[in-house]
Amino acid sequence: MIAQTASLVQFFDFDNAAVRKDGLTALGGTTAMRGVQALLTAAPLLLQNHATQSATEALQAALNVRVVDILAAAWNTRRELRQYLDRSKYPSDQIIDHTLAKHDVRSSHHPRLQIMLDQSPIGPEIEFEVIVGLTLESAILRIQNARIMNARTGRVFGVGTIKCEGAILFSRPTKAVTLPLTISFGTGIPIGEAIATGTPLRSNAA
Amino acid sequence: MTVTRLWSRPVLAIVAFVGLGLPTAIACGGGGGGGLNAHEAALLTDFLILAIKPEGDDKDYKLVEVGNAKVDAGLLGVVINTLPLDFLGLGSDERAYDETAEVAQCRAACSRNSQCRDFTYVRPNASRPVGVCHLRTLAAPASFGVMSPVGDAGERSERPVREAPPIATTPRTNGDKIVFDDGETAGSVRYGDNEIRTTPLTLKFLAPVSQVKVRIRAGEDASTRSWAQLEAFDAKGNLVERTGTWISAGEFTFGHGIAVSSGGADRIATVKLEGRDGTVLRLDGIEYLRTLIAAAPQPAPVAAPERVPLPPRVPAVVAEHFPMPPRATPTAPPTPITLPPVEIAAPPIETLPVLEAAASPLPQPAATTPTPAVTPPTIAPLPRKRQLPAWLAAGAVLFVFGGAGVYWRSHRKRTLNRLTTRLVSNGLDRRTVGVGASSAPDIGLRFVVRSAATIGAPGTHIEFVPAGAYA
Numbered sequence: 001m002i003a004q005t006a007s008l009v010q011f012f013d014f015d016n017a018a019v020r021k022d023g024l025t026a027l028g029g030t031t032a033m034r035g036v037q038a039l040l041t042a043a044p045l046l047l048q049n050h051a052t053q054s055a056t057e058a059l060q061a062a063l064n065v066r067v068v069d070i071l072a073a074a075w076n077t078r079r080e081l082r083q084y085l086d087r088s089k090y091p092s093d094q095i096i097d098h099t100l101a102k103h104d105v106r107s108s109h110h111p112r113l114q115i116m117l118d119q120s121p122i123g124p125e126i127e128f129e130v131i132v133g134l135t136l137e138s139a140i141l142r143i144q145n146a147r148i149m150n151a152r153t154g155r156v157f158g159v160g161t162i163k164c165e166g167a168i169l170f171s172r173p174t175k176a177v178t179l180p181l182t183i184s185f186g187t188g189i190p191i192g193e194a195i196a197t198g199t200p201l202r203s204n205a206a
Numbered sequence: 207m208t209v210t211r212l213w214s215r216p217v218l219a220i221v222a223f224v225g226l227g228l229p230t231a232i233a234c235g236g237g238g239g240g241g242l243n244a245h246e247a248a249l250l251t252d253f254l255i256l257a258i259k260p261e262g263d264d265k266d267y268k269l270v271e272v273g274n275a276k277v278d279a280g281l282l283g284v285v286i287n288t289l290p291l292d293f294l295g296l297g298s299d300e301r302a303y304d305e306t307a308e309v310a311q312c313r314a315a316c317s318r319n320s321q322c323r324d325f326t327y328v329r330p331n332a333s334r335p336v337g338v339c340h341l342r343t344l345a346a347p348a349s350f351g352v353m354s355p356v357g358d359a360g361e362r363s364e365r366p367v368r369e370a371p372p373i374a375t376t377p378r379t380n381g382d383k384i385v386f387d388d389g390e391t392a393g394s395v396r397y398g399d400n401e402i403r404t405t406p407l408t409l410k411f412l413a414p415v416s417q418v419k420v421r422i423r424a425g426e427d428a429s430t431r432s433w434a435q436l437e438a439f440d441a442k443g444n445l446v447e448r449t450g451t452w453i454s455a456g457e458f459t460f461g462h463g464i465a466v467s468s469g470g471a472d473r474i475a476t477v478k479l480e481g482r483d484g485t486v487l488r489l490d491g492i493e494y495l496r497t498l499i500a501a502a503p504q505p506a507p508v509a510a511p512e513r514v515p516l517p518p519r520v521p522a523v524v525a526e527h528f529p530m531p532p533r534a535t536p537t538a539p540p541t542p543i544t545l546p547p548v549e550i551a552a553p554p555i556e557t558l559p560v561l562e563a564a565a566s567p568l569p570q571p572a573a574t575t576p577t578p579a580v581t582p583p584t585i586a587p588l589p590r591k592r593q594l595p596a597w598l599a600a601g602a603v604l605f606v607f608g609g610a611g612v613y614w615r616s617h618r619k620r621t622l623n624r625l626t627t628r629l630v631s632n633g634l635d636r637r638t639v640g641v642g643a644s645s646a647p648d649i650g651l652r653f654v655v656r657s658a659a660t661i662g663a664p665g666t667h668i669e670f671v672p673a674g675a676y677a
Contacts, residue, residue: 101646109633
């Protein structure tokens with residue numbers, strides 16, 4: 001797995017069967033899954049045993065978010081970068097390396113799943129809460145033409161949890177996150193615009 | 207004489223004529239009265255007299271030959287018991303019970319019944335004062351009735367005798383062994399109360415016989431039925447035949463016969479009679495027959511010899527030039543079909559046996575030259591029965607199990623496809639992301655690229671401009 005394309009799946013070690021099994025057990029104890037199991041009593045036993053696993057597999061798709069995208073989205077909310085939107089002061093031929101000292105990045109999103117039987121939904125939607133915390137010792141953002149072109153980071157440490165109905169399904173302890181030396185954003189991320197979705201980001205930066 | 211008191215002289219004469227002439231005719235007749243001797247014939251006469259309806263007796267009892275109609279033995283017994291024996295001058299106390307006579311009557315009745323094969327005489331007892339004769343067919347008793355007379359000469363029909371008249375013999379007895387040293391074609395011996403013979407018994411025939419019949423009954427102390435076994439052995443001790451029958455206890459049945467036969471030739475030299483589990487049986491009589499045909503030498507083992515199929519019939523000329531290989535016995539190893547050539551030399555003419563013209567349709571050989579050797583053709587062995595190859599069987603088994611596994615997997619997959627989970631939202635649209643304050647102020651380092659930097663380009667110049675400074 002290329003470090004730049006590493007997603008929350010690798011972040012939470014979702015590929016580990018033992019980790020996933022623990023999460024399945026915890027997910028089976030939630031009210032939502034018990035409701036789904038109750039609705040599957042008339043279904044074959046194979047389906048009853050597979051419902052929880054199916055939800056976990058769908059959750060894996062919801063965790064397909066790159067760590068670098070989380071960083072970019074977080075940096076893009078930094079107010080200090082908005083000064084580079086002034087083209088008169090920072091023409092397109094100028095390159096600015098914006099250095100960030102030690103800082104933290106927080107990300108939280110809520111994927112929702114729906115279990116279907118014979119193309120018909122059964123039970124309520126199951127909502128998860130994914131919380132990711134990254135601590136960067138330093139980062140240098142290269143900005144040109146009001147775009148974040150690439151970034152270079154120091155050591156990164158990450159911690160995260162996945163919850164469902166308040167119950168922790170998956171937990172990652174604080175440990176180093178492997179990122180490439182230079183994170184390239186292709187043609188650059190426009191400063192001030194939301195990543196991927198195009199909607200403005202809410203910033204919690206001070 | 208008491209008879210003269212009641213019968214007139216003419217009637218007495220008629221009765222005497224019938225009474226004397228009838229047994230004489232029976233004794234001399236070809237049909238034989240069932241093999242009756244003179245003594246028994248005389249006894250028949252006596253019984254016949256008793257059976258005739260006396261004059262003045264209002265009771266009418268019908269004389270019915272046993273076997274032609276059902277006879278109520280109890281009723282007939284009562285009728286006979288009401289015979290005015292005193293009136294006839296033959297009181298019951300004057301006429302003593304003679305078992306031999308009654309047995310003779312029974313035998314005579316059996317001989318006159320075409321379906322009768324054997325008879326059993328039941329002695330009278332306290333509940334039944336008359337003797338009962340059971341005539342038996344092959345399957346079941348043919349009839350049941352009281353001792354019946356022979357019947358009148360006009361009504362009776364002569365019937366052939368079914369068994370040879372036995373000749374009374376006097377065997378030597380030694381403990382439990384009875385030895386017959388005669389050489390007659392038939393013989394018999396009877397045992398009564400004066401000479402009780404009980405099992406186990408061994409009958410020894412110095413001259414072998416072809417058939418032996420013993421008449422036995424249950425012992426007096428027997429409470430249940432017993433199995434009587436009869437075994438016949440030849441002179442060498444080989445078993446010829448073994449048979450047996452159940453003997454009922456509780457009644458004195460006479461003449462319950464068991465027979466063994468050697469099938470034609472005189473082979474039976476020893477007969478053993480015994481009851482199962484040591485049950486004591488009483489022997490009433492022995493009968494035997496000889497055909498005077500010497501038995502062929504028998505093989506030593508008791509088990510039936512293996513049957514060897516006869517060789518096919520071929521003409522003598524063919525057999526002479528094309529000899530058949532020896533036929534193998536069932537237990538003998540297979541004889542090889544291919545035989546070495548056999549040279550057959552024709553014997554000289556003068557040594558050939560003289561054959562009659564009618565018995566020898568084949569012409570006599572004219573030449574005396576030796577015939578050429580004939581080599582029997584070799585026969586290819588039959589092809590082995592084809593069997594299913596092991597690889598094919600294994601492949602079929604694997605195919606079955608593999609097919610079952612494929613079906614199971616597809617079934618499992620189809621079942622699992624019914625349950626899906628749809629990602630309604632990945633939550634990124636409402637994602638909350640932020641960056642915290644840095645531990646130190648940010649530093650911006652601005653530099654201007656005047657020209658594209660190429661390798662070795664001398665014009666590349668990089669200026670470092672602190673943040674906020676105008677370059």
